[in-house]
Amino acid sequence: MEQAVARLAPVLPLLTELGARFTGAGHELALVGGPVRDAFLDRTPPDLDFTTSASPDETEAILRSWGSATWDMGREFGTIGARRRDGGVETVVEVTTYRADAYDGVTRKPVVAFGESLEEDLVRRDFTVNAMALRLPSLEFVDPHGGLADLRAGVLRTPAAPEVSFGDDPLRMLRAVRFVAQLGVVPAPEVYAAMQAMSASLAIVSAERVRDELVKLVLAPRPRAGLELLTATGLAAHVLPELPALQLEVDEHHRHKDVYDHSLIVLEQAIALEGPADGPPESVPGPDLVLRLAALLHDIGKPATRRFEPAGGVSFHHHEVVGAKLTAKRLKALRFDKDTVKAVSRLVELHLRFHGYGDGQWTDSAVRRYITDAGPLLPRLHRLTRADCTTRNVRKAQRLSRTYDELERRIDLLLEQEELAAVRPELDGNEIAEVLGIRPGPVLGRAYKFLLSVRLDEGPIGPEAAADRLRTWWADQPESSNR
Template sequence: MTPLLERALAHLAPDLPLLTEIGEMFTAAGHEIALVGGPVRDAFLGRTSPDIDLTTSASPDQTEALLKKWGGPTWDMGRAFGTIGTRRGATVVEITTYRADAYEPGSRKPVVAFGDSLDEDLVRRDFAVNAMALRLPSLEFVDPYDGLDDLAGRRLRTPSAPEISFSDDPLRMMRAARFAAQLGFHVEPSAEAAMTDMADRISIVSAERVRDELVKLLLAPNPREGLALLVDTGLADHILPELPALRLEVDEHHRHKDVYEHSLTVLEQAIALEGPRSVAGLGPVDPVQGPDLVLRLAALLHDIGKPATRRFEPGGGVSFHHHEMVGAKMTRHRLRALRFDKDTVKQVSRLVELHLRFHGYGGGEWTDSAVRRYVTDAGPLLSRLHLLTRSDTTTRNRRKAERLSRTYDDLEARIVKLQDAEELAAVRPELDGNQIAQTLGIEPGPVLGRAYKHLLGVRLDQGPIGEDAARAELLRWWADQPESAEA
């Protein structure tokens, strides 16, 4: 046994009793079974995989019958793809019949064909580093496509010709970008060339599968590498076209930043701010625990409205007026197309819409009213908005960067002070809906909603004024409304 294999088995030691038990059960029944894919790769890398993936010569029905005798709970949501799942304690095990996935031309769903041997199963896997296996219970290492060499070289290479592999499952092209982001691997040149030539084939994959890969990429330690690969190969043109569109041509006078590079830098800076954080004069503040998908999506997409709003001004300037509003609308459209859930769509688009709000703060002369509105408009997204706004400073001018940082420190300090004094997180008008209706003698409806909104504006502008003053202001407002004459 080689030292490398010894170290990998030592990393798998906590799971070896369970793996041995399953291996003996399947071999006693006349079937082959092997640990395969990510868990084997990660064992050699010294990483822990969340799940255990096994492949077997047994059919799904045979696998299910064995697992039921074994006593573990089973589920078969992946039966159509040959997969039966089980759990022992906190460990999730998925067992898949030897197989080969392929797409019919124009189809969004892979066609599953079950195979007859471990080698046949391995050659159909996405990359050689994921085509290594450990036969069970013998722990024989199987590496027919030199995945271990690729692992040492941090290289992504397909076991079969990349054109065949990517044609069988086009989502593998996105997995290449994800592994670049997760593991820091580089894609072998022939595989990258095939990704470029076949980028349009990603369009046959369902939006849900594309979304899931994109999420894994964005939550990786270094998403920039994966995103750059998607853009450079043309895959992003089909799944996230707003990103390559940020590569605005650079004019000879360099009158504006490279928006694409700026956006990737903002993403990196936002990631660096995740977790525990302190502010000058405040000490520790509420953190955004990472990896945070909403923050990372907002950082990546915050400027996607710029291409549509770019204008060249007299005198050589460039403007992007209202790009935050346009960008918020584009963000909603793209995330919905990728089948993100409603809450994620709402939160990310709201952050994009708000990301420029701080720049109206100037040198720190915001009124308390403006600070209240900033907090109220951000709502539960305030901590993320703090990080997004800070990350959006990519100037090379050190003095300017330090000035902006100090100004935002001051804003955060003012927010904390007002929150302590006025409970801004739960700011409400000083009269509730029932009190408003009773004061004006009206029923619930649109007029009541307008009255509530007016008193909320008063609360934000003036701070706490007491119920009596709020009631007097409500009556003053009501006297100017056409409905009051009809009452």
């Protein structure tokens, strides 16, 4: 207990002051949930959650005398926020009245009811490790459901029966998956069984809420453990059905590897290639959502494209193209933003491009196209491509690594020589129109694309040579004869 309090030392003055204000007004106040849990895990809590016996109106009055501003957007749910500046430091707190909600089992919206005691509030929390509290200002530890013992044992249990807890709010099942990935805990047998039995109830949860939990899971320190639980409990079928679909039945001749296991290994290897959180953009500072999603989903086109060949073996022709479309469709359904959808699906589409490099036969033109097709995603594509090597053949793995080392050296050299990150034709639109004597329109667009392909195929050739190439191209176009 002393160690946990020591972890809270930076905020103890705040806890003591707020506790004294509430108790002085005849109310109770407690620090509750994640901050208490994190203190026992020797982590500095990023946020502070408070619960109180005071009504929202009474809470607002107390916080108004403490801070410089208050807000009540959560008043319906008993939550009042406040902000105070002290010596250039801004402190934000949110305080919620004890809750004793009821749910209708049809939606996630509770029928809000305020509780009478801290213990009543704690029993409605999602898991016992989040149902611990510190009364303020006395710092009395309150743990009616054995959360600390569960935390030390690495077990995830619910304060109430899991069927009741998950029935109240099915999103808690996804939170369980996330905590497995974040905290390294495992669900108790009764919790696991309830997740399996109730997985279909996720249908009442909005796509945005599901997405937010999936993002937290993927960005967690150990996402594989959470993803395996997501799949084993059947929850993935309602969140990311493409993931369990990767569990292709391996034929008796074992002509292809386990795609599901391969995808999880690629994710782990991609995470290992992320740069430090404070590193430059080209290092892909971790945790990186786009890279991790691309690693997880890069092979989701394989189930739809698997073919057993007459001569033996198995093929997945164009699975990267199919996978890119499936990725975009799934991420859109989960309400991801357009930039994330575009970036992840593009990486999935490009993840096999390197394998056309062979033993290094690509021309400079092919390397330029690799660079320009990847665009700003190139640092991520480097890491995804390297992570996608999961062969147990050491010599093959070393050969692939050396080959990609050589490709990266060629890329760096061309980028340095030609500034390909901003590659353009050597004539702009106005100059193309002047050379050909045409007006802006579709024909000008085709001419621009032609010169861009010349630039990519041959590198810089100079404006005069570009104009000559443009005239030669124009002579073969049907529009030129109409002039």
